[in-house]
Amino acid sequence: MATQILLxxxxxxxxxxxxxxxxxxxxxxxxxxxxNLTPDQVTGEVTKSGLRGRGGAGxxxxxxxxxxxxxxxxxxxxxxxxxxxxxGTFKDRYIGQRNPHQLIEGMILGAYALGAGSAxxxxxxxxxxxxxxxxxAIEEAYKQGFLGQNILGSGYSLDLYCQPGAGAYICGExxxxxxxxxxxxxxxxxxxxFPALVGLYGCPTVVNNVETIxxxxxxxxxxxxxxxxxxxxxSKGTKLISACGHIKKPGVYEIELGLPVEExxxxxxxxxxxxxxxxxxxxxxxxxxxxxxxxxxxLKTAAGEPRLMSYESLSEGGFQSGxxxxxxxxxxxxxxxxIVKNLLTFARFYHHESCGQCSPCREGTSWMEKxxxxxENGQGTMKDIDLLVSVSKHIEGNTIxxxxxxxxxxxxxxxxxxxxxxxxxxxxxxxxx
Amino acid sequence: MQKKLNLTEFNSxxxxxxxxxxxxxxxxxxxxxxxxxLHIAQAENNGWxxxxxxxxxxxxxxxxxxxxxxxxxxxxxxxxxxxGNCVIEVCQTGPCWLNGAEELLAHFEKRLGIKPGxxxxxxxxTLKTVECLAACGNAPVIQVGTEYHENLTPQKxxxxxxxxxxxxxxxxxxxxxx
Ligand SMILES: Cc1cc2nc3c(=O)[nH]c(=O)nc-3n(C[C@H](O)[C@H](O)[C@H](O)COP(=O)(O)O)c2cc1C
Ligand code: SF4
Numbered sequence: 001m002a003t004q005i006l007l008x009x010x011x012x013x014x015x016x017x018x019x020x021x022x023x024x025x026x027x028x029x030x031x032x033x034x035x036n037l038t039p040d041q042v043t044g045e046v047t048k049s050g051l052r053g054r055g056g057a058g059x060x061x062x063x064x065x066x067x068x069x070x071x072x073x074x075x076x077x078x079x080x081x082x083x084x085x086x087x088g089t090f091k092d093r094y095i096g097q098r099n100p101h102q103l104i105e106g107m108i109l110g111a112y113a114l115g116a117g118s119a120x121x122x123x124x125x126x127x128x129x130x131x132x133x134x135x136x137a138i139e140e141a142y143k144q145g146f147l148g149q150n151i152l153g154s155g156y157s158l159d160l161y162c163q164p165g166a167g168a169y170i171c172g173e174x175x176x177x178x179x180x181x182x183x184x185x186x187x188x189x190x191x192x193x194f195p196a197l198v199g200l201y202g203c204p205t206v207v208n209n210v211e212t213i214x215x216x217x218x219x220x221x222x223x224x225x226x227x228x229x230x231x232x233x234x235s236k237g238t239k240l241i242s243a244c245g246h247i248k249k250p251g252v253y254e255i256e257l258g259l260p261v262e263e264x265x266x267x268x269x270x271x272x273x274x275x276x277x278x279x280x281x282x283x284x285x286x287x288x289x290x291x292x293x294x295x296x297x298x299l300k301t302a303a304g305e306p307r308l309m310s311y312e313s314l315s316e317g318g319f320q321s322g323x324x325x326x327x328x329x330x331x332x333x334x335x336x337x338x339i340v341k342n343l344l345t346f347a348r349f350y351h352h353e354s355c356g357q358c359s360p361c362r363e364g365t366s367w368m369e370k371x372x373x374x375x376e377n378g379q380g381t382m383k384d385i386d387l388l389v390s391v392s393k394h395i396e397g398n399t400i401x402x403x404x405x406x407x408x409x410x411x412x413x414x415x416x417x418x419x420x421x422x423x424x425x426x427x428x429x430x431x432x433x
Numbered sequence: 434m435q436k437k438l439n440l441t442e443f444n445s446x447x448x449x450x451x452x453x454x455x456x457x458x459x460x461x462x463x464x465x466x467x468x469x470x471l472h473i474a475q476a477e478n479n480g481w482x483x484x485x486x487x488x489x490x491x492x493x494x495x496x497x498x499x500x501x502x503x504x505x506x507x508x509x510x511x512x513x514x515x516x517g518n519c520v521i522e523v524c525q526t527g528p529c530w531l532n533g534a535e536e537l538l539a540h541f542e543k544r545l546g547i548k549p550g551x552x553x554x555x556x557x558x559t560l561k562t563v564e565c566l567a568a569c570g571n572a573p574v575i576q577v578g579t580e581y582h583e584n585l586t587p588q589k590x591x592x593x594x595x596x597x598x599x600x601x602x603x604x605x606x607x608x609x610x611x
Contacts, residue, residue, distance in 0.1 A: 087526045087565040125510045126566055128579045128608040161457040166468050166508035183464035185507040244528045244569035251570050331528055345527045349564050
C-alpha cells in the first residue's frame with residue numbers, strides 16, 4: 001500500500017467533526033509549528049519537501065511563497081483555490097466533504113508562513129453543501145482556539161472564511177478567482193504583476209490548491225525531507241488521482257508519484273482495469289486540458305520505457321508523444337468511445353467557459369465547437385480537419401490566460417493521434433460509433 | 434403557471450446574515466459580498482434574479498445596479514429569467530457523456546415533455562444542461578438546488594421525479610441554511 005498522507009483517515013466515521021479529527025492527531029502540526037518554528041522556517045520545510053502545486057500547473061509551493069512581498073506595508077492574504085472545475089477532476093471535493101479540518105489545518109500553516117491575517121477558501125458555487133461542511137468545521141476550529149485572535153497564545157491571529165463562486169470554470173484561474181472574490185466578473189488579469197505582489201485588493205497574496213494545502217500538516221509533522229523521500233525526480237510525495245470513465249473502479253486514489261501508469265489502470269488496488277471486458281483505447285491523464293494519448297503511448301513512452309505517474313514521465317516526448325500530470329483528472333476511454341464526440345464535449349465546455357476577453361479564445365473556441373459538431377454529425381469535410389488544427393494553433397500562446405491553450409491542446413492532440421477517426425467521420429458522412 | 438411573487442426585501446434574519454457576510458471583508462470591500470448575497474437573493478426570489486431583485490442587492494451593498502447586473506450575467510448559476518419550482522441540471526461534459534448522460538438527458542426530456550432551457554407548463558420543473566460538476570467518478574450526475582444526485586440511470590431518475598412530483602419539490606433554498 002502506498003503512503004497515505006491525504007486519505008489515511010478518510011473513511012473514519014465522523015472525521016469532519018473536530019473531536020474525531022483531533023483525536024487522530026489533527027492540528028498537532030499547528031501546535032508544534034506555532035510554538036517552535038518561525039514563518040520562514042515553515043516556508044523552508046515546504047521548499048525542502050519539493051511539494052508542487054496540485055491545481056494543475058505544478059509550480060513549487062515553497063518557491064511561490066518565497067515571492068510574497070514581505071516588505072510591503074499592506075496586509076497579506078492566503079487563498080485556497082477550491083474551484084475544482086476541470087473536467088475529470090473531483091479530488092478536492094473528496095477532501096472538503098470528508099476531511100475539512102485537514103484543509104483548515106493546512107490553511108493555518110500556510111497563512112502563518114506568509115504572515116496573512118485573513119484567508120479565504122473559494123469554493124465553486126455548485127459545491128455549496130461542501131462549503132457549508134467547511135464553514136461548520138471552521139466554526140469548531142474558532143471555538144477550540146485554532147482560529148481567531150492569538151491562536152494558542154502564540155500571538156498569531158488568523159480569520160478564515162469561505163467564499164462561494166457561482167458557476168464559472170475560469171474562476172479556477174487564480175487571478176480570475178481573485179477578481180471573483182472581489183465581487184467582480186471572473187476576467188483573468190494580465191500578468192505580471194503576479195498575485196504575490198499584487199493580489200487580492202491589490203495586496204500580496206498566495207493562491208494554492210486544496211490538495212497542496214492539505215499536504216502541509218503532514219509535511220510540518222514529519223519534516224520536508226520525509227516528504228521528499230517519497231516519489232521520483234522532481235515529482236515528490238503523493239498525488240491524488242481522480243479516475244473516471246470506462247474503468248471498473250472509478251474514484252479518488254492517493255498514489256506515490258512514480259507509480260507505473262499500467263499498474264494504476266490495471267491493478268485491483270486502483271482502477272481495476274477496463275470494464276465490460278473491453279480494451280483500453282485512450283487516456284486523458286491530467287484533466288480535460290492536457291493532450292489525449294492513445295493506449296500505446298500512455299502505457300509506454302515513444303522510446304518504449306514504461307510510463308510513470310509523475311510530472312516528468314507523463315510529459316516525456318513533449319506534445320508529440322507525451323502529455324501532462326495536470327490536476328490528476330484521469331479519464332479512461334475504451335474502444336467503444338468516439339474520440340470526436342468526446343472532444344466535441346470538451347470543445348463545447350471551453351466555448352461555454354471562455355470569459356470572452358481575448359478574441360482568439362472567444363472566437364476560436366466557438367469555431368472549434370462548430371467545426372467539431374459538423375464533423376461528428378456527418379457534415380464535415382477533409383479541409384475541416386486542417387481548419388481545426390489551424391484554429392487551435394492561432395489560439396495557443398495568444399491569450400491572456402492559459403484557458404486558450406487548454407482549449408487548443410485537446411483538439412490538436414486528438415487529431416495528432418486519431419486523425420483516421422476524424423477522416424472516417426468525413427468519408428462515411430456520419431459517426432462510425 | 435404559478436404566479437411568481439417577486440421578493441421585495443429580506444427579513445431580519447436574512448439581513449443579519451448579510452451583515453455577517455459583509456464583515457468577512459476589509460472595510461469598504463463590501464462588494465466582495467456580491468456573489469454570496471446574489472445566491473441568497475436568488476433563493477428568496479423563486480430561483481431567479483429579476484431586475485428588482487438585483488437593484489435591491491445593489492442598495493444593500495451600496496453598489497450601482499450595473500455593477501450587479503454585469504456580475505449576475507457572468508455566472509452560469511444565476512438565472513436571469515424565471516424558472517420552475519424545481520430546476521434539474523444535467524451534466525453533459527466528457528466524463529458524464531462517457532457514462533450515458535445523453536440517454537439520461539433524453540429521458541428527462543421525454544418524461545417532462547420539455548427541452549433543456551424550458552419549463553413545464555405547470556411551472557414545476559425546469560430542465561437545464563450544465564458543464565462538469567466535479568463528480569466524474571459517479572457519472573452521470575445531476576444537480577438540483579444544492580443536492581447532487583450521482584450514478585444516475587433512467588430508472589433512478591424516474592424514482593426521483595415521482596418523489597419530486599409528489600412533494601412539489603422546490604430546489605431554491607437559501608444555501609446558508611444548509
Ligand atoms: C482555466 C484555468 C482553470 C483553473 N482551474 C483551477 C482549479 O479549478 N483549481 C485549482 O486549484 N487550480 C486551477 N487552475 C490553476 C490556478 O491558476 C493556480 O495555478 C493554482 O490555483 C495554484 O495553486 P497550486 O500552485 O497549489 O496548484 C486553473 C488554471 C486555469 C488557467
Ligand atoms: S484566454 Fe479565454 S478565458 Fe483566458 S482571459 Fe482570454 S478569453 Fe478569457
